[in-house]
Amino acid sequence: MTSLIPRALARAGRMVDAAHMKLKKKHPGVFGSPIRQNMVQLYRHDGDFDTVISIPHHLSFLAPDTNIDIIYGIKAFDRNGGLVAFRKHRVKHFETLQKPISELLGREPDEHGMFSVSCHYSSPSGIEFLGMTSPQFMTIFMPRSERGAPQITHSHKYMDQFPPLKSKFVRSSALVEGDRNLTGISYFIMNSSQVTANANLMLTGPSNSFAHAVKLNAHGAARIDFDARGEGPFTLACEWDRVVNHRKPIAFRRFSSGLVTAAHS
Amino acid sequence: MAQRRLLIPSLAALGQEAGFVINVPLDLIRIRTFQGGKLAAVAESKPDRAVRMWRSQWAPELVATADEINTVELIGEGLSDLEGEIAFRSDDQQIAVLTGMVPLRDPGFKFSPILHQAHYNVLMPNCETYVVLVNLACESDVPVRPNKLQVEIRNLAAEVMAVTEIEASLNTTYLLPIGELARRNGVVPEQGLSLRIRGGASQFAVFTVFRNLSSGALGIEHSLPPIYFTEAPFNPVLRSHYQKAAFGDLKI
Numbered sequence: 001m002t003s004l005i006p007r008a009l010a011r012a013g014r015m016v017d018a019a020h021m022k023l024k025k026k027h028p029g030v031f032g033s034p035i036r037q038n039m040v041q042l043y044r045h046d047g048d049f050d051t052v053i054s055i056p057h058h059l060s061f062l063a064p065d066t067n068i069d070i071i072y073g074i075k076a077f078d079r080n081g082g083l084v085a086f087r088k089h090r091v092k093h094f095e096t097l098q099k100p101i102s103e104l105l106g107r108e109p110d111e112h113g114m115f116s117v118s119c120h121y122s123s124p125s126g127i128e129f130l131g132m133t134s135p136q137f138m139t140i141f142m143p144r145s146e147r148g149a150p151q152i153t154h155s156h157k158y159m160d161q162f163p164p165l166k167s168k169f170v171r172s173s174a175l176v177e178g179d180r181n182l183t184g185i186s187y188f189i190m191n192s193s194q195v196t197a198n199a200n201l202m203l204t205g206p207s208n209s210f211a212h213a214v215k216l217n218a219h220g221a222a223r224i225d226f227d228a229r230g231e232g233p234f235t236l237a238c239e240w241d242r243v244v245n246h247r248k249p250i251a252f253r254r255f256s257s258g259l260v261t262a263a264h265s
Numbered sequence: 266m267a268q269r270r271l272l273i274p275s276l277a278a279l280g281q282e283a284g285f286v287i288n289v290p291l292d293l294i295r296i297r298t299f300q301g302g303k304l305a306a307v308a309e310s311k312p313d314r315a316v317r318m319w320r321s322q323w324a325p326e327l328v329a330t331a332d333e334i335n336t337v338e339l340i341g342e343g344l345s346d347l348e349g350e351i352a353f354r355s356d357d358q359q360i361a362v363l364t365g366m367v368p369l370r371d372p373g374f375k376f377s378p379i380l381h382q383a384h385y386n387v388l389m390p391n392c393e394t395y396v397v398l399v400n401l402a403c404e405s406d407v408p409v410r411p412n413k414l415q416v417e418i419r420n421l422a423a424e425v426m427a428v429t430e431i432e433a434s435l436n437t438t439y440l441l442p443i444g445e446l447a448r449r450n451g452v453v454p455e456q457g458l459s460l461r462i463r464g465g466a467s468q469f470a471v472f473t474v475f476r477n478l479s480s481g482a483l484g485i486e487h488s489l490p491p492i493y494f495t496e497a498p499f500n501p502v503l504r505s506h507y508q509k510a511a512f513g514d515l516k517i
Contacts, residue, residue, distance in 0.1 A: 052387075056382050056384035058382070058494045060423075061382050061491070062495050062510070063510050092423060094419055095421060095422060095423045096384045096421045096423075096457070096459040098384070129497060129503050129506035129507055130495040130496075130503070131495060131496040131503050134494055136489050136493045138489075140385060140475075146480075147479065147480040148482050149477040149484045150387045150475040151475075152385065152475065152484050152485070153486060174288050174347075174348045174349070174363055175286075175361065175363055176288050176315050176317060176350060181356070181357070182359070233286075233315050235288065235315065253359065255357060255358045257358060259480070259482045261358055261482075263362055263485075
């Protein structure tokens, strides 16, 4: 019975959201453009990497004959889920917003954490044929080391609109790690929801396995370092106690050359 | 039903060996290597659950070329939404990216042009950004007709700095170094650039690679095609209006 109420609430929330989007599609002049947004991603602002966010004026490419300003909102949280800052930026037709996260926020963020990107359009006119749109972006991790290369991940899942169901589930990554020069992997995990969530990361190798449990505050993030060395193969599974939207920890692999490369898991 | 394949570009020009990882039970993996646009080798493997293979293992008799592509066909049950891992390695590092699979089309299939927003470029004296265009038209097509694409270069303030064309031959990998292309067109890359790439007549997978020119270190990610930004390309009611808006002025 206790699980039925949250499930019913979640279903009702999704239905309300779908109805809202339907109204927006039908009457964008009244209800605003239908935009699926608040996508999240990791930032790093530590001794190894800084973060640059690259956001295109996406309507320019999809509907080049229009001339609509897009107002992007960038919100960042510290690793404990505390709000660092929320700043808006107006971007004109065919412009690109690409800057370090500290410039976009107007202040220094935490060493790592989660950020989200939202937007609204200065006009809903002329883009009805695009239907539902979404402000996607790229996150560039700029190495502090002169020898390193920038690493990059695309925007990921949406921030949870409603508190996710309390229900255990395991997500296994398709990414398989291992290299003769691999000396370790750091995983960064984010809680895209507005309630505390618990996760258990399990990295399984041919001769040994690693596990690390972590409690993530609402909108919080955590770094977990595994001493995974050599060819592996190492496979990652993450057990959550809630059905959060974002389930893909970002992997940063370290090699004996000193280089670090990243990918979402 | 269209057969789907993992499409692996060559980064041999950047000193990297290509590979892939599949982490599901399979009956068979078939790997095809195309060089100069033509099928040059076919290898088959019956793998364990997690298989990692490198180019030197599946076509050791062929020297890897800059223009080659490799396709990985998976045979087994329940593989419709499968992601594959494409990897590249050198003595110093390994990079990898999870990506979807592309359909193999019948001969004569009419492909829609592609639209790639290359807005995320890192262009510094010691860093180059490559757009990696890998395409597969059809195994039996003779690779003679070119894939013409228009490249529009803007600065971050939206001013058009140059418009040019590139030709990516069928069934090949094409590396587009953005900094180098900009300089060839009299544009200073360090100011920050955004590219709009449109055209082509093939099945494309597009990646972006960052390269530290001093150390050779790399970073990689797959592109975000328009379907990530709008539902229009897959919505039968909206598609034609979208195609006209996005490509109506394109003359190549």
